[in-house]
C-alpha cells in the first residue's frame with residue numbers, strides 16, 4: 001500500500017471509532033481482519049496514523065477548522081510525519097486508492113490557523129475541562145506537559161532479576177535500539193517509533209518466553225521501587241490486576257517473604273498465574289476473595305494500593321481514552337480511591353507502610369486523595385518524600401516532581417515516563 005491507501009484506511013478506522021464510539025485497538029483489529037491482504041507493515045502504518053490523529057486531535061481539528069476523520073488523519077501526517085500540503089498532494093496524485101488530495105479551501109484553512117496562536121488547551125491537545133486540572137497540577141508548564149502526553153511513547157521493559165540481568169537482556173535485544181532506562185535500575189527502553197515504523201515484537205523473543213523480561217513502563221517500575229518492598233517482608237498488593245507491579249515487588253523481594261496479590265475483580269487477576277510461572281516468582285499468593293484477606297489485618301509491612309484511576313498519565317498509549325473521559329467518571333474514580341484507601345489501611349501493621357499509586361496526573365486523584373485519607377486517620381502520617389526519592393534514586397531528583405509532604409509525580413515531560421503519582425504513608429508504632 002502507498003501513502004494514499006494507508007491514509008484512506010486510517011480515515012475508515014477513525015470513522016468507525018467516532019461513529020460507533022469504539023476503542024481504537026478494537027477498530028484497528030477489525031479493519032485488519034476484514035482486509036487480510038494488508039501486510040503487517042501496512043497495518044502498523046495505519047495504526048500509527050490513527051494513534052497520531054487521536055493524540056493530536058485538537059491540533060489537527062484546529063488546523064482544518066473541523067474534526068472530521070479526514071481532517072484528523074490528514075492533520076496527523078502534517079503534524080507528526082513531516083508532510084506539507086504540497087508533499088501530501090504530490091504523494092496522493094494518481095493513486096486510485098487515495099482519498100482526494102487537499103483542496104484549496106482546506107489549504108487556505110491550514111494557512112489561516114497556525115498552531116502557535118491556538119488556545120492553550122488546543123496546543124496541549126487536551127479536552128477543555130481537563131485544562132484547569134493540568135494547570136493546577138503543573139502551573140505554568142502545563143501546556144508542555146500536555147504536549148509531552150500527546151507524543152508517541154517508548155516501549156519499556158523490566159528485566160526480571162530473578163532470572164536474568166540487564167546486560168544479558170540488552171545483548172539479546174541488540175539491533176533494536178534498546179538501552180538502559182534513565183532511572184529504573186532494571187529497565188530497558190526502546191525509543192518511540194518513527195514514521196510508519198513498528199516496535200519489535202518483544203513478546204516473541206525467546207528471552208520473553210524464558211521470563212527474563214516483562215513489558216512495563218519505566219514509571220510503573222519506579223513506582224514499584226518507591227514502594228520499598230524488601231526480602232522477607234509481608235506485602236499486600238491490594239489492587240494487583242494483571243500483576244505488573246506484583247512481579248516487580250517480588251523481584252525486589254528476591255522471592256523471599258510473602259506477597260499477597262488481591263483484586264476486587266477476579267477476572268482481572270487471570271493473567272497473573274501465567275506471568276508468575278514464566279517469571280519463576282515463588283513468593284506470591286493470589287487472594288481473590290476479600291474474606292480470605294481477614295487473617296492479614298494489622299500484619300502487613302507494606303500495602304500497595306495501585307488504585308483504579310482515570311489513567312490520564314497513560315494518554316500517550318491510549319489517546320482515545322483522553323476524549324472519552326468525563327467529569328462524572330473522574331468523580332466515580334475519586335470516590336473509589338477514597339474507599340479503597342480506607343479499606344486497605346486495615347492490613348498495615350503498626351510501623352508498616354501504605355503506598356498509594358495512580359497513573360493519573362490530576363491532583364484530585366493524587367495528593368488530594370492522600371491528604372483526605374490522612375485527615376481521617378491520625379494513626380498514619382506521610383513520609384518525607386524528598387528523602388525517600390533521594391534514598392531510592394540518589395542524585396536524580398531532577399527527574400521527578402517531588403513534594404516533601406504530598407508525594408512524588410512522574411510525568412512524560414519531566415521523567416520521560418508515563419504519568420504516575422506515588423504517595424507513601426506510615427502507620428504509627
Ligand SMILES: C[S@@+](CC[C@H](N)C(=O)[O-])C[C@H]1O[C@@H](n2cnc3c(N)ncnc32)[C@H](O)[C@@H]1O
Pocket residue numbers: 238239240241242243244245246262263264265268306307308309336340
Ligand atoms: C491500576 S489497576 C492495577 C494495575 C496493576 N497493579 C498492575 O501493575 O498491573 C487498578 C485495579 O484495581 C482494581 N480494583 C478496583 N476496585 C477495587 C477494590 N475496591 N479493591 C481492590 N481492587 C480494586 C481493578 O480491578 C484494577 O485491576
